[in-house]
Amino acid sequence: MATTTTADVRLSALPPATGRAGMRGVMASEFTKLRSVRSTYWTIAALFIVSVGLAAAIAAGAAGQLHSNPANKAGFDATLISLIILFYLGQLIIAVLGAMAITSEYSTGMIRTSLTAMPRRGTVYLSKLLVFTGVALVISLVTSFIAFFVGQAVLSGTGVSASLFHSVTIPANAIQNGPNAPVTFQGTDVISPGTVLTAVIGIALFVTAAAVIAFGLGAIIRHTAGAIASAVGLLFVLPIIIQFLPNDWRWDIMRFFPDAAGRVFSVTVGPANQHLWSAWPQFLVTVVWALVLVGVGGYLFRKRDA
Amino acid sequence: MIEVRGLTKRYGDKIAVDNLTFGIEPGKVTGFLGPNGAGKTTTMRCILGLDYPNEGTVSVDGKPYPELAYPMREVGALLEAKAVHGGRSAYNNLLCLAQTNSLPRRRVSEVLELVGLTEVAKKRSKGFSLGMSQRLGIAATLLGDPKVLMFDEPVNGLDPEGILWIRNLMKALAAEGRTVFVSSHLMSEMEHTADHLIVIGRGKLIADCTMKEFVARASGASVRVRTPSADQLVQAVSAKGATAGVDDDGSIEVRGMTIEQIGDLAFSEGIRLHELATVRASLEEAFMELTADSVEYRADVPGQSASTTIGSGV
Numbered sequence: 001m002a003t004t005t006t007a008d009v010r011l012s013a014l015p016p017a018t019g020r021a022g023m024r025g026v027m028a029s030e031f032t033k034l035r036s037v038r039s040t041y042w043t044i045a046a047l048f049i050v051s052v053g054l055a056a057a058i059a060a061g062a063a064g065q066l067h068s069n070p071a072n073k074a075g076f077d078a079t080l081i082s083l084i085i086l087f088y089l090g091q092l093i094i095a096v097l098g099a100m101a102i103t104s105e106y107s108t109g110m111i112r113t114s115l116t117a118m119p120r121r122g123t124v125y126l127s128k129l130l131v132f133t134g135v136a137l138v139i140s141l142v143t144s145f146i147a148f149f150v151g152q153a154v155l156s157g158t159g160v161s162a163s164l165f166h167s168v169t170i171p172a173n174a175i176q177n178g179p180n181a182p183v184t185f186q187g188t189d190v191i192s193p194g195t196v197l198t199a200v201i202g203i204a205l206f207v208t209a210a211a212v213i214a215f216g217l218g219a220i221i222r223h224t225a226g227a228i229a230s231a232v233g234l235l236f237v238l239p240i241i242i243q244f245l246p247n248d249w250r251w252d253i254m255r256f257f258p259d260a261a262g263r264v265f266s267v268t269v270g271p272a273n274q275h276l277w278s279a280w281p282q283f284l285v286t287v288v289w290a291l292v293l294v295g296v297g298g299y300l301f302r303k304r305d306a
Numbered sequence: 307m308i309e310v311r312g313l314t315k316r317y318g319d320k321i322a323v324d325n326l327t328f329g330i331e332p333g334k335v336t337g338f339l340g341p342n343g344a345g346k347t348t349t350m351r352c353i354l355g356l357d358y359p360n361e362g363t364v365s366v367d368g369k370p371y372p373e374l375a376y377p378m379r380e381v382g383a384l385l386e387a388k389a390v391h392g393g394r395s396a397y398n399n400l401l402c403l404a405q406t407n408s409l410p411r412r413r414v415s416e417v418l419e420l421v422g423l424t425e426v427a428k429k430r431s432k433g434f435s436l437g438m439s440q441r442l443g444i445a446a447t448l449l450g451d452p453k454v455l456m457f458d459e460p461v462n463g464l465d466p467e468g469i470l471w472i473r474n475l476m477k478a479l480a481a482e483g484r485t486v487f488v489s490s491h492l493m494s495e496m497e498h499t500a501d502h503l504i505v506i507g508r509g510k511l512i513a514d515c516t517m518k519e520f521v522a523r524a525s526g527a528s529v530r531v532r533t534p535s536a537d538q539l540v541q542a543v544s545a546k547g548a549t550a551g552v553d554d555d556g557s558i559e560v561r562g563m564t565i566e567q568i569g570d571l572a573f574s575e576g577i578r579l580h581e582l583a584t585v586r587a588s589l590e591e592a593f594m595e596l597t598a599d600s601v602e603y604r605a606d607v608p609g610q611s612a613s614t615t616i617g618s619g620v
Contacts, residue, residue: 011416014409014451020375021407029405036398037391109389113446116383118406119355119372127391305357 005172023112026118026127034101034135043097046252048143051086058085059154066158071183075176077269078162079196081152085210086144089264091210092232094136097300098214099227101132102104102297106222119283121302129215129294135202148196162268170269202265202279209283212237212290213258219297231302235259235287251275255282258289307331307454307485308353312362315348315509318504322348324509325362330487330502332453335480336505337500337517338489341597344507346489347385350458354383366454371459374377377606378407383456387439392432396442404449408531444475449585454485459496473499493593499514507597520592531558543568543576557581 019194034104060080064070105111118124121161143182148164160170171185221227231266239259242250255276264302276282308330312423323345330336340346351357353364356374366374366381390399402412418424419443426434426543431442440460446453457476461469476499480486490496496505496517497501503520513520514563536558540550548562560568565584572579 011420011451012412013378014413017376017379021377025408026406029402032398032402032405033391033394036402037393039393086414108391112385113387113403114406115356117353117378117386117403117446119374119377121372124406149545167521173376214570305351 017168021118021120023127026123027112027131029118030124030128030131031135034131037101037154039104041096043093043100044139046138047090047093048146049096051090051143052088052147052150054085055082055133055151058160059151061145066155066160070178070259071156071302073160074185075189075270076154076158076160076161076170077267078155078158078160078168079148079191079268080197081155082148082162083144083199083266086140086207087203087266088236090140090143091235091259091262094140094207094211094236095214095231096228098211099218099231100138100224101128101229102218102223104252104291107224108306115306122298124300125219126303129153129212130296131284132215133212137208140204140207140211141201144200144207148200161203161292162191164193164196164200167192170273182225189269191268198279199265199268202283203262206265206286208257209261209286209290213286213293216290216293216297220293224247256285257285261286307367309365310349310353310557313349313359314361315345315357316360321509323352323359324580325580326506326509326511326535327362328504328511328514328519328589329332330454330485330504332485333480333483335476335486335488336500336502336504337496338487338504338506338594339493339597340489340491340506340512342491344491344597346491346506347458350383350456350487350489350510352386353456354381354385358383359383362472370374376407376450377487378403378409378450378452380450380452381454381456382452383458384440384443384447384460385456385458387436387443390431390439390442393430395428396431396434396445396517397427400441400446403446407450409449409597413449417448420448421445436463437465440472442466444472452484454487455479457486457488458601459489459491462492493590505593505618506598512596522524528585529568529582530581531560531568531572531579532556532584533558533577535577538575539572539577540578542571543612544572556581559585 030140059078059081062076066076072194105114114124115121148162152161152163162168167189169188172187172189174183174185176183213234214227217230217234218224218227221230233257239254239257242254242257245253251277251284260276261279262275264279264282267273272278277285310326310328313323313326314321325520326345326349333378335601338346338349348357352359353366353371355370361570364382371377371381371617381597394402396418397414399409400417402410404414415427418427418575421444423438423441429441434442440468444457444460447457460472476486476488478503488499500517503513504511531539536552536556539558543550543560543563546563546567550558550560552558563571569579569582
């Protein structure tokens with residue numbers, strides 16, 4: 001550090017101010033904030049390694065099983081295999097990024113500095129939300145596509161791998177009379193590239209929405225650990241608990257939970273889950289959760305002392 | 307320029323600021339004094355819109371702070387030096403602040419140069435000493451070339467060199483015609499820098515005066531006299547309506563008469579004097595006296611009425 005004891009306060013003149021500081025500058029600022037801390041890169045790396053790496057591992061396991069037990073090829077959902085880790089674990093990792101986008105401002109005290117520089121809180125909150133959502137969407141889409149392609153590459157020898165470019169026909173049912181008898185297949189399922197694309201993009205959208213849910217919880221709770229714990233509880237633990245509820249009514253609850261969309265999006269083979277709505281209406285449920293939490297978070301962000 | 311009108315802020319049941327009214331005039335260094343917990347930080351937070359007042363209004367240039375077109379061009383404020391993300395480099399920390407007010411990027415390098423942090427611009431601020439953090443915080447306040455600068459206890463915890471640096475900086479900023487509003491719980495800190503003083507205690511205004519008025523109020527309070535005929539002198543001054551008390555060391559402290567009056571009196575009474583001197587209360591003492599009733603937490607010494615303010619650092 002230089003040992004300047006006499007301050008010479010002479011700086012170059014600023015360009016004249018016109019109009020008013022607004023969203024554009026604040027969004028640039030929020031992007032700088034996101035890209036200038038290591039935790040962002042660590043979280044993205046974790047998301048990528050887990051979602052792609054485990055998808056490849058699961059696909060490799062499935063390929064081995066299909067080889068030793070070809071009957072499993074019937075109704076085999078190769079898309080689901082490659083996206084299921086992103087859906088189950090990836091959403092939790094990106095939830096950490098979502099929560100920390102806002103709670104790190106509180107844990108470090110940066111929020112006071114941020115709001116002193118730009119005291120219009122609505123502008124700050126909305127900019128932060130838009131920048132984070134955009135970044136999360138790009139990351140989720142890239143991860144989803146790569147997880148899909150890597151998974152399908154691993155499954156390529158099985159004859160039942162999915163494709164984004166052409167229709168794939170797989171056997172619907174397998175019949176095997178006795179343990180050593182030859183397997184015969186009955187009927188076929190045709191999986192169109194459109195169905196697969198909906199799954200790959202849908203899961204990315206779902207994971208983005210999960211991150212936004214965590215962002216909203218972060219704005220409400222303002223503590224990193226609390227926000228992450230509640231996001232994991234809402235997205236992961238509660239759905240597991242609901243699994244143990246009586247069969248005749250647990251689905252009626254399940255469809256109102258944010259993670260149900262992931263279950264619908266990730267399935268490309270076989271009949272749709274009778275108890276859940278179809279993909280886009282079910283995704284609307286997730287979006288409503290995200291909007292409500294982000295809305296409450298925004299209200300509190302403006303109303304509370306910083 | 308900054309107007310605080312009837313400001314009241316409560317945290318739960320506790321009143322932090324109680325119906326506070328004052329104005330800060332442009333182009334001066336205004337010292338904001340008060341014991342710890344007097345409500346200085348809360349007042350500053352309310353001015354900046356970080357906390358919402360329960361009652362009263364605060365304005366900068368006639369507007370609430372959040373409504374200023376480019377807040378950083380009007381006010382540069384440093385409340386806590388460590389209130390930054392430690393994982394972010396000094397440069398990026400300043401950049402993300404500059405961007406909110408659409409300030410040019412070159413300002414970031416310039417203010418870093420000004421505070422002497424250019425060499426560590428790319429380093430994460432986590433590893434900065436308090437002095438470096440303080441410099442970084444001050445660099446942030448200068449980004450927008452603001453008319454008003456606000457510092458909350460800027461020298462707290464700094465080494466002598468850092469203190470000197472901040473003092474010189476404040477003087478230089480004021481010399482350029484900027485308004486400097488700086489809080490402290492140490493009167494000695496204000497002695498050399500402030501033109502105007504606002505003193506608060508327990509959230510209430512105690513004094514709002516110029517430094518000169520404060521000095522006048524503080525000095526000439528009593529006269530110390532040393533004489534072999536103590537009893538005779540005490541009787542003589544008491545007869546003139548002054549009060550006199552004998553200290554432990556045998557000297558007499560007289561209040562209510564000037565040094566000339568006492569000297570003439572002693573001469574006419576034939577009392578020999580060994581010492582005759584005006585006791586000037588230091589500014590620190592005057593400040594302590596002024597705020598004695600409003601110190602929030604005090605350590606009472608059993609059997610003594612006097613009490614000491616912890617952390618007053620005299």
